[in-house]
Amino acid sequence: EGKWSEKGKWMGSELRRKTVGIIGLGGIGSTLVKLLSPFAVAEVIAFDPYVNPANGISASSRLVELAELLRCSDYVVVTCPLNDETRGLLSSAELKLMKQSAYLVNAARGGIVDEEALLEALRLKRIAGAAIDVFATEPITQHPFFELENVILAPHCIAWTDELFEETGSMCCRQVVSLVNGSIPEGLVNKEVCQRPGFMKKWSRLLERRSGSRA
DSSP, X not given: OEEEOTTSOEEEOOSTTOEEEEEOOSXXXXXXXXXXXXXXXXXXXXXXXXXXXXXXXXXXXXXXXXXXXXXXXXXXXXOOXXXXXXXXXXXXXXXXXSOTTOEEXXXXXXXXXXXXXXXXXXXXXXXXXXXXXXXXXXXXXXXXXXXXXXXXXXXXXXXXXXHHHHHHHHHHHHHHHHHHTTOOXXXXXXXXXXXXXXXXXXXXXXXXXXXXXXX
């Protein structure tokens, strides 16, 4: 973020004393809250209808409604999943609630933010700028966003590292070992699957075979 000073030089602006609004306080959103802690932000607020207030407080953020988040935030960061509830979540009406000095960051999925509405908001400078690394249609080779100076575009590839793929393989192996040892795998999202008769039957057969191989 920056602005022209009286001397005509481009001046930067820190996160210090700014309000950051996070849409989606899941694993990524909660981690972002922790990453923001050294930057002396004024406040972190979040919108997530599936998180209870106690969890929001424990994550050093305050849960608010979407409209309040958009009106109060200097930076709006989208970290929610794309589904039927979030598709087009930020359209023209929502973007008009944002401060003219605010920035929008979408690092979640294309389709959550209406691209046409965002394009109009950026062209008319209704918001200060945006950083986007996800798009409704990917990959993009031509897009009206390319013509704008108040937008940063990236290819959603920051996680493509040797360490990431090494850890992904290691994690999969650990999960298989957990199942073989009769434990619930780490990071399981839909834990209710462990109570389904079909899964329990398959899991029991796996454990029986393991026991038999030891005998």
